[in-house]
Amino acid sequence: MNEISQQLVNGLALGSVYALIAIGYTMVYGVLRFINFAHGDVFMLGSFAGFYLAPQIAKWFPLPSWGGWVAVMAATMIICAIIGIVIELLAYRPLRNRPKLTVLITAIGVSLLIQYTCQHQAFFGASQKAFPPLLPSGNFSLGGLSFNTTQFVVLGVTLVLLAALTFIVKKTRIGMAMRAVSHNSAAASLMGISNSFIISFTFGLGSALAGAGGILYGMTYTGIEPLMGVSVGLKAFVAAVLGGIGNLPGAALGGLLLGIVETYAGGMSGVSTYRDGIAFAILILILIFKPTGLLGSKQIEKV
Amino acid sequence: MSRILKDPRLLLLIAIVAAVITGLGADQMNLYYRGVIIDIGIAIILAVSLNLINGHTGQFSLGHAGFMSVGAYVAAMITLAAQKSMGAEVLAWMFLPALLVGGLVAALAGLLVGIPSLRLRGDYLAIVTLGFGEIIRVIFQNVEAAGGASGLSGIPRMTGLTWTFILAAIAVYVVGCLVNSTYGRGFIAVHDDEVAASSMGLNPTRYKVTAFVIGAFFAGIAGGLFAHHKTTINPQVFDFMKSFEVVVMVILGGMGRTGGVILAAIILTLAPEFLRAVAEYRMIIYALLIIFLMIARPQGLFHFGRKRKPLTH
Numbered sequence: 001m002n003e004i005s006q007q008l009v010n011g012l013a014l015g016s017v018y019a020l021i022a023i024g025y026t027m028v029y030g031v032l033r034f035i036n037f038a039h040g041d042v043f044m045l046g047s048f049a050g051f052y053l054a055p056q057i058a059k060w061f062p063l064p065s066w067g068g069w070v071a072v073m074a075a076t077m078i079i080c081a082i083i084g085i086v087i088e089l090l091a092y093r094p095l096r097n098r099p100k101l102t103v104l105i106t107a108i109g110v111s112l113l114i115q116y117t118c119q120h121q122a123f124f125g126a127s128q129k130a131f132p133p134l135l136p137s138g139n140f141s142l143g144g145l146s147f148n149t150t151q152f153v154v155l156g157v158t159l160v161l162l163a164a165l166t167f168i169v170k171k172t173r174i175g176m177a178m179r180a181v182s183h184n185s186a187a188a189s190l191m192g193i194s195n196s197f198i199i200s201f202t203f204g205l206g207s208a209l210a211g212a213g214g215i216l217y218g219m220t221y222t223g224i225e226p227l228m229g230v231s232v233g234l235k236a237f238v239a240a241v242l243g244g245i246g247n248l249p250g251a252a253l254g255g256l257l258l259g260i261v262e263t264y265a266g267g268m269s270g271v272s273t274y275r276d277g278i279a280f281a282i283l284i285l286i287l288i289f290k291p292t293g294l295l296g297s298k299q300i301e302k303v
Numbered sequence: 304m305s306r307i308l309k310d311p312r313l314l315l316l317i318a319i320v321a322a323v324i325t326g327l328g329a330d331q332m333n334l335y336y337r338g339v340i341i342d343i344g345i346a347i348i349l350a351v352s353l354n355l356i357n358g359h360t361g362q363f364s365l366g367h368a369g370f371m372s373v374g375a376y377v378a379a380m381i382t383l384a385a386q387k388s389m390g391a392e393v394l395a396w397m398f399l400p401a402l403l404v405g406g407l408v409a410a411l412a413g414l415l416v417g418i419p420s421l422r423l424r425g426d427y428l429a430i431v432t433l434g435f436g437e438i439i440r441v442i443f444q445n446v447e448a449a450g451g452a453s454g455l456s457g458i459p460r461m462t463g464l465t466w467t468f469i470l471a472a473i474a475v476y477v478v479g480c481l482v483n484s485t486y487g488r489g490f491i492a493v494h495d496d497e498v499a500a501s502s503m504g505l506n507p508t509r510y511k512v513t514a515f516v517i518g519a520f521f522a523g524i525a526g527g528l529f530a531h532h533k534t535t536i537n538p539q540v541f542d543f544m545k546s547f548e549v550v551v552m553v554i555l556g557g558m559g560r561t562g563g564v565i566l567a568a569i570i571l572t573l574a575p576e577f578l579r580a581v582a583e584y585r586m587i588i589y590a591l592l593i594i595f596l597m598i599a600r601p602q603g604l605f606h607f608g609r610k611r612k613p614l615t616h
Contacts (some may be wrong), residue, residue, distance in 0.1 A: 035429075040424070091598075094598045095597065098601070099601075100426065102597050102601050103359075103597075104363065104426050104429060105363075105411075105550075105554060105593060105597050106594050106597040106598070107589075108547070108550075108593070109590045109591070109592075109593035109594040109597065110590070111585060112547070112589065112593075113590035113591060114588040115586075116586040116587045116590060117587055120584075120587070176602075209578075216458060233435070234430075234433070234437075241427075273444070273445045274441055274442075274445060276437070276441050277437065277441035277442070280435070280437050281438065283431065283434050284419060284428065284431055284434060287419060287427060288430060289424060291423070291427075
């Protein structure tokens with residue numbers, strides 16, 4: 001019993017990271033109707049931003065500490081937001097109104113460009129790096145489950161960021177504009193909403209969350225490398241589809257579910273070696289049987 | 304004269320004769336050059352078969368290396384078993400059947416991917432095929448008979464110039480004739496506008512599945528040739544990057560342009576050999592090339608002549 005519930009905690013921690021990244025996929029899909037393949041790499045850049053920022057920030061705040069951790073998180077999220085906006089500006093904006101396939105291929109190109117540039121000696125190098133500890137370690141239990149500080153913070157931060165995001169999307173003017181563009185971009189622009197600004201903002205917001213996910217991933221798993229964005233990114237995408245792409249609560253739910261399923265599968269003997277295939281099997285099943293996802297609504301295709 | 308040259312059957316015959324003649328001289332050839340030329344032949348088969356799916360039919364598959372690996376493993380397991388049980392003299396006769404069985408099993412895999420793909424389009428299909436390629440890789444990594452993560456080694460080196468180029472010629476011929484036939488116009492119709500195609504009485508699903516099955520078959524053949532050329536294979540060889548290399552060939556050549564795609568396959572296979580000095584930048588260059596092409600020249604680098612009207616939906 002105890003092991004099962006402990007796996008649940010691990011699964012929720014992994015699922016939180018998936019959820020944060022999945023939201024970026026879903027938001028971009030909402031406004032632009034395409035899969036931003038490079039999103040997983042923004043997540044990776046977030047991890048590395050934390051890795052390189054930590055020693056700098058340690059000059060002002062002693063690390064590991066809560067203050068230093070907040071500073072690293074904030075700086076990383078800002079950096080990732082800028083990276084996301086720049087990617088959209090340089091690679092995707094010239095392709096607005098082009099066939100979707102063209103944009104998709106470009107996105108794959110951007111993703112590979114980031115991966116292979118970062119793998120080069122002049123940047124991060126291909127080898128795995130150890131993520132520095134940002135928070136004082138400790139264990140405590142809650143309702144019979146024992147958490148370490150990192151797991152608790154990962155869950156807490158994810159919930160706070162999700163709440164903030166929901167507030168932005170539902171209650172602010174810019175959130176209303178985002179929903180309008182997602183609903184019908186042509187009509188939104190007739191209402192005086194700048195599509196380009198909203199798209200930039202969406203990329204920035206999504207990338208900031210991916211950056212936060214990168215830090216949380218680094219804190220949980222400690223090993224980071226330039227290609228880690230590929231598999232985590234793809235699984236987060238699966239999570240977005242699982243929850244219903246374009247649907248924010250769906251992405252969070254899909255992320256958590258996928259994290260839990262993967263963690264339990266990883267603990268089972270016989271299944272554990274197939275762990276990396278599970279996400280894709282889920283993806284294929286959901287696309288065959290319920291392509292709209294768990295929380296998505298059906299869209300009628302217009303000719 | 305020009306009309307005779309346009310007859311595809313004659314071209315096929317010429318290509319096969321040329322392949323046999325060059326094959327006769329292969330023994331005198333430098334081993335390194337021969338290896339590179341075989342690489343080119345395999346790349347042509349891969350690129351032309353992916354072109355049927357991604358170019359002519361307008362789908363977007365990122366799982367070509369998956370089909371290739373199915374063909375490679377099946378063919379290699381057959382010849383390895385034959386080598387063990389029957390000895391060297393029978394082995395030579397097992398090569399083609401092994402390739403063929405590899406291709407057929409890959410085609411079956413293509414059918415399995417093609418059927419769910421009929422409900423999906425564009426980016427979803429890309430992800431599913433990518434995921435499918437990954438699943439195949441995970442399966443091979445865990446199957447004891449396929450050597451697990453270390454793969455298969457000691458595969459007899461049986462891929463020669465002759466067979467590689469005969470099969471490449473057949474692949475080009477089959478895909479070319481298929482697309483230019485009355486039936487095959489349907490592929491292009493599905494590419495141009497699926498809704499319009501189905502309202503003209505075509506069955507887009509059937510065309511998509513057919514494209515996947517035939518494309519996967521030739522990818523499997525290419526995989527078999529690859530396995531008997533390199534003599535060792537492991538699951539990591541057939542990862543996403545391998546699929547992406549083939550996608551780059553198709554995009555560079557101009558999707559749906561057989562000639563351009565063949566040219567791109569040749570150039571992209573030769574380029575790393577000539578550019579050893581910048582080998583570490585190869586993938587960076589590919590990525591930049593793709594981004595640049597999509598923004599500036601989406602019809603492909605080697606596509607001259609009439610521009611196809613861009614589709615805006």
